[in-house]
Amino acid sequence: MIEAHGLTKRFGSALAVSDLSFRVRPGLVTGFVGPNGAGKTTTMRMILGLDRPTAGSATVNGKPYARIGSPMHEVGALLDARAVNGGRGARAHLLSLAQTNDISRRRVREVIDIVGLSDVAGKRLRTFSLGMSQRLGIAAALLGDPPVLIFDEPINGLDPEGIVWVRTLIRSMAEQGRTILVSSHLMSEMEQTADHLLVIGRGRLIADCSMAEFIAANSRSAVVVRTPEPDSLARAVADAGGTVSPAADGLSIAGLSQDQVARIAFTSGIRLDHLSETRVSLEQAFMELTASSVDYHGEPATDRLPVKKGA
Amino acid sequence: MAALTGPAFPASPASSDSPASLARAGLLGTIRSEFTKIGSVRSTYWTLALLVAVSLAWSIIVCDGTAAHWAHTSPQARSGVDPTQLSILGVALLGQLMIVVVGSLAITSEYSTQAISASLTVMPRRGVFYAAKAAVLAATAMLVAFPASFLAFFVGQSLLHSTGVGATLVKPNVLSAVLAAGAYVVICGLFSFGLGALLRSTAGAISVAYGLLFLMPVLARALPMAWYDAMVRWMPGGQTPGVITSTTSTQSFNGHPFEPWVELAIFAGYAAVLLIAGGVALCRRDA
Structure with missing residues (x-):
């Protein structure tokens, strides 16, 4: 369990994180999403005791991070996979981390096998690709077999096979009852992985809801039609309560179903050359959501989403 | 690449309360970790090998040269020769160039x-982390500096054998001078380590260390003579390597230097101030 209470971080005059309160529960993958610069990394660094909050606090399993006796056995973290000394070999790097928490060499070998780096364990880290570095970072997080895992953008730089691997790994760890916080700037990635979502924009919490709730609230669809009489159809549709906007080579209608639009056209005697339904992608919904947080400076568009305030 | 394998994650769901059986991550483990770190980058070996090489090279060139010209050396000049200092001055004078790099890099890298983010995530008690790092640096420096000093001494004395003025460790002040040369190098390492923790930049720490140890004593010569004489004994670096390796009178130095051990203690004081300041900065600032 990770808890944040009014977490706030100010860098000079810039407010990086503003009054974040949330809970990350065990047994679930919690996706921490927001555009670049939204404050995801800063929030994670405050949870890990690396940056001191300007206000508020964070605890892991009920304790401030610095007070955890054996941190690697309680929390595994991957922040920046590239933040390693390039002159060191992979095995020595992992061993140096393991030794601080009295973790054995055998466990170091084990995690190297788990992430599939056995063949390059002796190679210096500056020769590693970004994908290999990500695997190394995940290996480091797993060393203490911790019940809480924090991954900052673990998908970055991975090839498709690697992405599937990380996704499977994260899912299986959640199923074992671990608490998992994964950040990403891609909603499409979270759609595949997360059970719960924390959406932030400009350092503020915009949404704290389950993935299912987010999808239900944001799966808006639109009907796309092509007709030789667009003006007449637009009028008829508007009378029936639909919202019309011009689309590529026809009209896009929101607020009505495909069947309803077909019926309106038939009763109005308007020929339709094309009729289809498109779904607004989750990514699109996410972008609109976070963009509005920027436009209205923290007066989030809350109408469609369950928002947790100061919980 | 390997798929996720079974045994990696024991079926037992890790409970969210803290495993009581586990020891608290502490100083000993962190010291082991820091030994692994300093021993697993090539720059450590290169720089320390260079330290031994230049110490030895100084001793060979100076002592061999002195012996070669001995026949043509006036009795007055002969009486001024300090055979101990001839052989070990290079350890302190040149060795500090190398150890400043090792000391700075230990923290600035x-x-x-x-x-640093990963290091402080696995060991969030920053004072412990800092102390372990400093202790490992000091131990590594000692492991190299003292043998280098004794090696330079013995090689130098064997080259001076023909002159008949060669020193032995049992002569007055000789052993303490040989130890002081090694200690000076170790203290230099900690001096630059503290600077590194304060400045968090390799280039910054190395240039400031060189500036304080070499440049400041030279620039101070521009001051009025009386001021210079009053200040010089208090400066880090400068003529300290000369004073601490001297086994005879220190009359020839500027500004009435302190006894060798006091000079060394003053320098250690500066290093302690920087070490503490660096530690406080590391504990207080965001990582």
Whole structure:
């Protein structure tokens, strides 16, 4: 369990994180999403005791991070996979981390096998690709077999096979009852992985809801039609309560179903050359959501989403 | 690449309360970790090998040269020769160039690579982390500096054998001078380590260390003579390597230097101030 209470971080005059309160529960993958610069990394660094909050606090399993006796056995973290000394070999790097928490060499070998780096364990880290570095970072997080895992953008730089691997790994760890916080700037990635979502924009919490709730609230669809009489159809549709906007080579209608639009056209005697339904992608919904947080400076568009305030 | 394998994650769901059986991550483990770190980058070996090489090279060139010209050396000049200092001055004078690099890098490489985040995540008690790092640096420096000093001494004395003025460790002040040369190098390492923790930049720490140890004593010569004479004994670096390796009178130095051990203690004081300041900065600032 990770808890944040009014977490706030100010860098000079810039407010990086503003009054974040949330809970990350065990047994679930919690996706921490927001555009670049939204404050995801800063929030994670405050949870890990690396940056001191300007206000508020964070605890892991009920304790401030610095007070955890054996941190690697309680929390595994991957922040920046590239933040390693390039002159060191992979095995020595992992061993140096393991030794601080009295973790054995055998466990170091084990995690190297788990992430599939056995063949390059002796190679210096500056020769590693970004994908290999990500695997190394995940290996480091797993060393203490911790019940809480924090991954900052673990998908970055991975090839498709690697992405599937990380996704499977994260899912299986959640199923074992671990608490998992994964950040990403891609909603499409979270759609595949997360059970719960924390959406932030400009350092503020915009949404704290389950993935299912987010999808239900944001799966808006639109009907796309092509007709030789667009003006007449637009009028008829508007009378029936639909919202019309011009689309590529026809009209896009929101607020009505495909069947309803077909019926309106038939009763109005308007020929339709094309009729289809498109779904607004989750990514699109996410972008609109976070963009509005920027436009209205923290007066989030809350109408469609369950928002947790100061919980 | 390997798929996720079974045994990696024991079926037992890790419970969210803290495993009571586990020991608290502490100083000993962190010291082991820091030994692994300093011993697993090539720059450590290169720089320390260079330290031994230049110490030895100084001793060979100076002592061999002195012996070669001995026949043509006036009795007055002969009486001024300090055979101990001839052989070990290079350890302190040149060795500090190398150890400043090792000492700075020990901490600044954590910042330049940003590995400090991972280091402080696995050991969030920053005072312990800092102390372990400093202790490992000091131990590594001792392991190299003292043998280098004794090696330079013995090689130098064997080259001076023909002159008949060669020193032995049992002569007055000789053993303490040989130890002081090694100690000076170790203290230099900690001096630059503290600077590194304060400045968090490799280039910054090395240039400031060189500036304080070499440049400041030279620039101070521009001051009025009386001021210079009053200040010089208090400066880090400068003529300290000369004073601490001297087994005879220190009359020939500027500004009435302190006894060798006092000079060394003053320098250690500066290093202690920087070490503490660096530690406080590391504990207080965001990583």
